Amino acid sequence: MSLQLDEVKRIAMLARIAVSDAEAAAVRDQLNDIFAMIENMQAVDTTGVEPMAHGQPVILRLREDEVTESDRHSGFQAIAPQTEAGLYLVPRVIE
């Protein structure tokens, strides 16, 4: 496979990263090199192999349905770019 410029720009949009045409062109060649390396795994027959995510047989733990955290919103919002009256401010999304 080989990524085209418009595909790089589409992926960047999906990833919410602004790229100029020049940046997209520069990163395309590097991505194609990396995918050429990744393609080596496509030839391997993995029929019947279980996908693995963890070395140990873990199951998600359950806990009691109760409040365990205290209200720390003022501390957490102190590090936010823009807040007002306990709310995070972003550009208007609904007219």
Added chain:
Amino acid sequence: MHNASLRELAAALAAKRISAVELARVFLDRIASAQPDLNAFVTLDEERTLGAAREADARIARGDHGSLTGIPIAHKDIWCASGWRTTCGSRMLANFTSPYDAHMIERLRDAGAPILGKCNMDEFAMGSSNETSFFGPVRNPWNRAFVPGGSSGGSAAAVAARLAPAATGTDTGGSIRQPAALCGVSGLKPTYGVVSRYGMVAFASSLDQGGPFGKSAEDLALLLNGMAGFDARDSTSLERVPEDYTRLLDRPIPDAPAGKPLAGLRIGLPKQYFGAGLGADVGEAVEAAIEELRKLGATTREIDLPSSDLAVPAYYVIAPAEASSNLSRFDGVRYGHRAEQYGDLIDMYCRSRAEGFGAEVKRRILIGTYVLSHGYYDAYYVQAQKIRGLIAGDFARAFRDVDVIAGPTSPSVAFPLGAKTSDPVQMYLNDIYTIPANLAGLPGLSIPSGFGERGLPVGLQLVGDYFSEAKMLGVAHQYQRATDWHRRVPPRY
């Protein structure tokens, strides 16, 4: 004092030959004089460090102290520490002060170990040379024209130059072991799930694992005692009976005779780790280290890990896929960088992320976004997870016949700054011997085992079966009793 082991430091503190404040001062002064040359630290806060040292002194005075009380520890800047700036080496978090402690930080705080400072690192732990840091590269204390390795390059350089008695790091594909090797210090990546990921800025969650850097295997064991432990806030943290990782240091093989402390130990040498691509200088030093292990009584045999060459391709699907998902949280809304100029909400996200992330992080987010995008999930992510299964299977077969696996940590010694920055694939191949243990979730460590080209350090890697850290540390400790590579200090420091 800066070359003393953690046990020696603990004894000096307990006997009040030195106070925790004086000890912190020794290292803060060493950092201040080395920082312009090495750039190993991103953030220092003397007042906080000395305040914690005063508390440690009070604990020692009332007899309420353990093996790490009063010992200042430097932390990779990926660990959130309350009140400390936590940048993860990124412009995105350049102004982020953590409102909470990571579980590991909480544990070391409870143990009375002051935070000495926050160490430089590759941006979001993505890199093998520490050159992707927003705060500039770290330099290798053995030769400042060379990289320290990465991503925990600052932590490794700090311990190598004796700017810190110990440091912490994280290892997703080799980020503790590779810089430990390139800087000539000891570093351990525990079994996945032993150290909580709570409060560690997430990169690839199914691979990320915290661990210590030290001057010796003995120090690593003491540090892991402080760092490891179950934490319900990390869904993959393992609930196990706490263990003392120092317990097998003196006798890793219980019935071995004196003089042959490793008699009975079966070491596997993967043929894939000694083939083309391994630097001759590294190969020679590692062979000599293995010969030393044989002299101590161990036997060796060649083993086959046939899926090894698939590890790097599978890793560069899994790690970027998980990173693209994890790093979607950086949107300029709740914390982190927000662009000055933007139009609508989408434009705010796109510009904030374009400005906040560096080139390598963007590349990996793009790879991850692509392999997770519609129609490609099975071909890439699921296939890579199956290859993970094959690699874990290779190790499981090997551990039927051997107790521990030995080989090089990295195919070469440290390379010059700038040598690989324009070729990502060449950079990725630095981790060819370390990535398999991450994919399988196995513990791995690197210890100094001589020098290669230009007098730069070589690391010997040990990979053990799940939860065999104590035994691996015992093997490493016996090697360090018989050799002095781990005591070598870069000439300027």
